[in-house]
Amino acid sequence: MAKSVKLSHSDELRESSRQQVFDAIREAGQIARIDIAQVTRISPATVTAITADLIAAGLIEEVSPDISRGAKRGRPRVALKIRGDAHTIAGMKLSHHAITTLITDFEGAELVCHEIPLPGGQLDPDALCEKIVTALDESCAQGGLERQQISGLAIGMAGVMDADRNFVYWSSSLNVRNIDFGSYLARYLSIPVFIDNDANLVAKAELLFGEGDKRSNFVVVTVEHGVGMGIVIDNQIYRGARGCGAEFGHTKVQLEGALCQCGQRGCLEAYVGDYALLREANVTSGVERHKDLASLYAAREAGDIMAQSTLDRAGRMFAMGLANVVNIFDPQMILLAGAQLAFGYLSSDKVVHEMRRSVLQVDGPLPEVRVHGWGNKMWAKGAAAHAIEEISALRIREVSGHAV
Amino acid sequence: MAKSVKLSHSDELRESSRQQVFDAIREAGQIARIDIAQVTRISPATVTAITADLIAAGLIEEVSPDISRGAKRGRPRVALKIRGDAHTIAGMKLSHHAITTLITDFEGAELVCHEIPLPGGQLDPDALCEKIVTALDESCAQGGLERQQISGLAIGMAGVMDADRNFVYWSSSLNVRNIDFGSYLARYLSIPVFIDNDANLVAKAELLFGEGDKRSNFVVVTVEHGVGMGIVIDNQIYRGARGCGAEFGHTKVQLEGALCQCGQRGCLEAYVGDYALLREANVTSGVERHKDLASLYAAREAGDIMAQSTLDRAGRMFAMGLANVVNIFDPQMILLAGAQLAFGYLSSDKVVHEMRRSVLQVDGPLPEVRVHGWGNKMWAKGAAAHAIEEISALRIREVSGHAV
DNA sequence: TTATTTTTTTTGAAACTCAAATTAAATAAT
DNA sequence: ATTATTTAATTTGAGTTTCAAAAAAAATAA
Numbered sequence: 113m114a115k116s117v118k119l120s121h122s123d124e125l126r127e128s129s130r131q132q133v134f135d136a137i138r139e140a141g142q143i144a145r146i147d148i149a150q151v152t153r154i155s156p157a158t159v160t161a162i163t164a165d166l167i168a169a170g171l172i173e174e175v176s177p178d179i180s181r182g183a184k185r186g187r188p189r190v191a192l193k194i195r196g197d198a199h200t201i202a203g204m205k206l207s208h209h210a211i212t213t214l215i216t217d218f219e220g221a222e223l224v225c226h227e228i229p230l231p232g233g234q235l236d237p238d239a240l241c242e243k244i245v246t247a248l249d250e251s252c253a254q255g256g257l258e259r260q261q262i263s264g265l266a267i268g269m270a271g272v273m274d275a276d277r278n279f280v281y282w283s284s285s286l287n288v289r290n291i292d293f294g295s296y297l298a299r300y301l302s303i304p305v306f307i308d309n310d311a312n313l314v315a316k317a318e319l320l321f322g323e324g325d326k327r328s329n330f331v332v333v334t335v336e337h338g339v340g341m342g343i344v345i346d347n348q349i350y351r352g353a354r355g356c357g358a359e360f361g362h363t364k365v366q367l368e369g370a371l372c373q374c375g376q377r378g379c380l381e382a383y384v385g386d387y388a389l390l391r392e393a394n395v396t397s398g399v400e401r402h403k404d405l406a407s408l409y410a411a412r413e414a415g416d417i418m419a420q421s422t423l424d425r426a427g428r429m430f431a432m433g434l435a436n437v438v439n440i441f442d443p444q445m446i447l448l449a450g451a452q453l454a455f456g457y458l459s460s461d462k463v464v465h466e467m468r469r470s471v472l473q474v475d476g477p478l479p480e481v482r483v484h485g486w487g488n489k490m491w492a493k494g495a496a497a498h499a500i501e502e503i504s505a506l507r508i509r510e511v512s513g514h515a516v
Numbered sequence: 517m518a519k520s521v522k523l524s525h526s527d528e529l530r531e532s533s534r535q536q537v538f539d540a541i542r543e544a545g546q547i548a549r550i551d552i553a554q555v556t557r558i559s560p561a562t563v564t565a566i567t568a569d570l571i572a573a574g575l576i577e578e579v580s581p582d583i584s585r586g587a588k589r590g591r592p593r594v595a596l597k598i599r600g601d602a603h604t605i606a607g608m609k610l611s612h613h614a615i616t617t618l619i620t621d622f623e624g625a626e627l628v629c630h631e632i633p634l635p636g637g638q639l640d641p642d643a644l645c646e647k648i649v650t651a652l653d654e655s656c657a658q659g660g661l662e663r664q665q666i667s668g669l670a671i672g673m674a675g676v677m678d679a680d681r682n683f684v685y686w687s688s689s690l691n692v693r694n695i696d697f698g699s700y701l702a703r704y705l706s707i708p709v710f711i712d713n714d715a716n717l718v719a720k721a722e723l724l725f726g727e728g729d730k731r732s733n734f735v736v737v738t739v740e741h742g743v744g745m746g747i748v749i750d751n752q753i754y755r756g757a758r759g760c761g762a763e764f765g766h767t768k769v770q771l772e773g774a775l776c777q778c779g780q781r782g783c784l785e786a787y788v789g790d791y792a793l794l795r796e797a798n799v800t801s802g803v804e805r806h807k808d809l810a811s812l813y814a815a816r817e818a819g820d821i822m823a824q825s826t827l828d829r830a831g832r833m834f835a836m837g838l839a840n841v842v843n844i845f846d847p848q849m850i851l852l853a854g855a856q857l858a859f860g861y862l863s864s865d866k867v868v869h870e871m872r873r874s875v876l877q878v879d880g881p882l883p884e885v886r887v888h889g890w891g892n893k894m895w896a897k898g899a900a901a902h903a904i905e906e907i908s909a910l911r912i913r914e915v916s917g918h919a920v
Numbered sequence: 921t922t923a924t925t926t927t928t929t930t931t932g933a934a935a936c937t938c939a940a941a942t943t944a945a946a947t948a949a950t
Numbered sequence: 951a952t953t954a955t956t957t958a959a960t961t962t963g964a965g966t967t968t969c970a971a972a973a974a975a976a977a978t979a980a
Contacts, residue, residue: 129967146927155969160929185978186926272876329757341844345749352846353733353883359843362876364836367770374876378836432768432782436840439763440745442756472676472766472778479757512966533936550958559938564960589947590957916935 129154130508133162137172137192138320138504144189163192169511171198171218171504194219199263199503202248203496205310205488206269206285208232208337211243213251214492215262220321220500224255225489234287241300248301262303266499268310268491270338274355275308281356284337306502309357311340312349313494314449314486319347320497330479331443333360333434335450335458338373339381343441361385363436365429383429386452392422409455423457431463435470438479449484459483533558534912537566541576541596542724542908548593567596573915575602575622575908598623603667603907606652607900609714609892610673610689612636612741615647617655618896619666624725624904628659629893638691645704652705666707670903672714672895674742678759679712685760688741710906713761715744716753717898718853718890723751724901734849734883735841737764739856742777743785747845765789767840769833787833790856797826813859827861835867839874842883853888863887 127135132152137143140151145163149156166172173195196217205212209232215224228247235243244267252259271283278294280286286293297305308316311334318332332342341360343350351357361381362374369378370388382388386405393402393411402408402419412419434446453459464481471478484490531539536556541547544555549567553560570576577599600621609616613636619628632651639647648671656663675687682698684690690697701709712720715738722736736746743765747754755761765785766778773782774792786792790809797806797815806812806823816823838850857863868885875882888894 144927156928157930157970158968161968164929184926185924185976187928187974187976189927343844345754350749353848354846354881356846358846359876363840363843364874365768365771367832367836376874376876378874428771432771436767437844439767440747440841440844442758442760442762444757470768470780470782472763472780477758548958560959561939561961562937565937568960588957589945589955591943591945591959593958 128508129158130162130166130511131505133159134166134171134194134504134508138194142175142191142193144191146189148192165511166508167192169507170195171507171511196221199500199507200257200261201496201499201503202251202262202265203313203492203494203499204244204247204265204267205313205491205495206230206240206244206267206283207488207491208284210488211247212488212492213247214489214496215251215255215257216493216496216500218500218503220493220496222493224251224257225492226251226254227488230285234283235285236287237291237293237296240285241297244297245300259301260303264304264306264499264503265301266306266308266313266495266497266502268308268313268495268498270310270336270340272356272359273307273309275306275312275349275351276355278305278307279355280307304499304503304506306498308495308498309340309342310334310336310491310494311342311449312357313342313491313498314447314484315342315344315349315494316501317490317494317497318447319344320501321493329441329443330445330447331437331441332447332449333437335384335448335452337387338385341437343443360433360437363433365432380429380433384426384433384458389422389426393419405452405455409457412457427457427460427463428466430458431466432470434463434467438467438471443479445480445482447482447484449486451485451487453483453485532912533562534566534570534915535909537563538570538575538598538908538912542598546579546595546597548595550593552596569915570912571596573911575599575911575915600625603904603911604661604665605900605903605907606655606666606669607717607896607898607903608648608651608669608671609717609895609899610634610644610648610671610687611892611895612688614892615651616892616896617651618893618900619655619659619661620897620900620904622904622907624897624900626897628655628661629896630655630658631892634689638687639689640691641695641697641700644689645701648701649704663705664707668708668710668903668907669705670710670712670717670899670901670906672712672717672899672902674714674740674744676760676763677711677713679710679716679753679755680759682709682711683759684711708903708907708910710902712899712902713744713746714738714740714895714898715746715853716761717746717895717902718851718888719746719748719753719898720905721894721898721901722851723748724905725897733845733847734851735845735847736851736853737838737841739788739852739854739862741791742789745841747847764837764841767837769836784833784837788830788837788862793826793830797823809856809859813861816861831861831864831867832870834862835870836874838867838871842871842875847883849884849886851886851888853890855889855891857887858889 133148136148136151145159146156149159172192175191175193196219198218201216203214209230210227211230213226214222216222230243249259269283269285272281273279280291280293282289294305294307311332314334315332328347330344334340339361341358343358362379364378365380365383366378370382371377372379372382389408390402393408408419412423448459468478537552540552540555549563550560553563576596579595579597600623602622605620607618613634614631615634617630618626620626634647653663673687673689676685677683684695684697686693698709698711715736718738719736732751734748738744745762745764747762766783768782769784769787770782774786775781776783776786793812794806797812812823816827852863872882
């Protein structure tokens, strides 16, 4: 049965020393005990005790004398790293036409990458579950694994959902609303499953695998079919009062503006979403000239004034939406992710410049803007990151009451 | 010297049991040990130990047998409460034309309320410091107190500032930018001083004195001369990457819209701020008809179409801005505070309804909207709340290493 | 070889926390 | 009145966690 990993509120905030040490090791990749002590401000004595427990539990391991920052003399430091073999993890990204699965070890190293097609559109929950099981089993087979060897599976999908409860309010992959999809899946799979919004998974991937030094506060904006957002505060995904997180795509950028999929007017998505762009381009030109964004983008490159105007406005609206997020959140970094960004009209210097111009200035740096034109595989890796984090937390909590 | 109370990051999150117990007592007003144990999920044994320490330190006291929830029989519960005499606290609100000072005891009960006029406009830092000292000394005199008896002073002012460093980036009360006003004041006062944005102080007041049950996530929007915002996440004030918090008034609600004080276009404040309303009303009517909001509001009541249109648009823009905050933050509650709200055009049912209409719907309640038409005195009380919290945290941290 | 340096481990004590037992202080029952 | 019962608060003893200081380990420099 999928194990519920809902923590009590105070536990969530109060990160145990064990977890801190483990996180420090993962963040560094390889790190000696003395450096863990320095980074976490936990005493060397305690670090020794904790790492001994974690090694005994098989979660981390020593690696041959640390080459990196070797001191001239003295006892050489012994680096520690996550033990990749500790667990096998699966991450999945549900997109419009495919399920992409990535099986990784506990360090996040890729073991298997696999993709199966989806009929497209919104599926029946049972049908989707079967597809997910198929995707998982085929991936396992490809890696010579049994399904039961997978310690955890995380699934990322577009839509509004409460990750703590694995509850999907709405998703573009499902034809029903308000479904306890976690329990549903549990009838098909007996391993722990975690479901989350895909933008949050990008955030998780950045937290776990990103180069970020101390980027505790950042915002992820995804642009695919729609526009999504993930917010990280204090190294934790922020999920509002109802647990379903931020709806950046439906922030309003124009009073009584363009009609959105959601039925409201003036949503950002109604200006920058691909369907919105095609709608406008085709309505204004009168004929169905553009079947996809590539076509529209090519027209703009070819000097088509209509196309240019449409894309430019999208860029300005996007800049305005981002500026609002910065004015409200003041993040250290904004990460733009998604395949649509490859077209560049939302991530151009012009857009970034316009965003910066619209942010109230104080002394201090404006947020860095980074762009990732992620393919499906990287989204699946984000999902794997989520599962790794959840399973880590579970196992680390089990490492208690060990005799020294 | 004003003592810096900057905590390390992990300490900030990791609330000690002592602090939890203390907070539970303050939240309840009066509460028996057994109930503290229940509320905090700390064992009765530990609650006994901790409350003994707090009593020894003089921070709390027992009150005669609890009348409230008396059980039929058994040993009667003994309620505990904050010891009002433990500390004397001062809170100040700097507004355009006055400094309002409130001296309270440690429970927040008013001892002295006092106001001195300000010349208005932006002052020289030295001049403002002198005014603050005057305000404090006169208030002390009025209450028969010595300045040194004040354990802490919190000052709320409009503008952008970093409360952790007592650093003011910009304030409508000061004629210089980027000033370490805390150190400045320390030359005039030798008691601990805390400076914060006034919207955050409203949030603190709500946290400390509000009826809120478990409102861990809420947003305060203040409307006075400008528009301010305070964000509370997990019972803590959220201060972005640069420590200066949210700039709701400068979120953009219109591409290339009305010109704002800040030099940018389309800011919310440029549509709902009092100066913006008067500007528009007077420009459109051609003559200087309205000298203040009261006049404009009266005109609208009298059926003036211009006035009505101006105020209506302000309301719609405000609703749009609020909706954006809800879409991004998903707070449990929105608290509208400020004298301007008395005019009602920003807090009408129509505005609230429009805001709700603009929020993406999921199953689950939309945020409650509450309105406080606070006068200066209540702002000062918010400041006092801030000082009480800071001083509490300081003293509680001192209560360590007591023998049982 | 010996001294020095640096990392890691061991050791002993302090601080916290809690379960279980005990004590305290009331009412209900006899 | 006295005893039983009930509920709150406290004490006790033990288990964890953490750290400072001391000791041990493992290298290089002299």
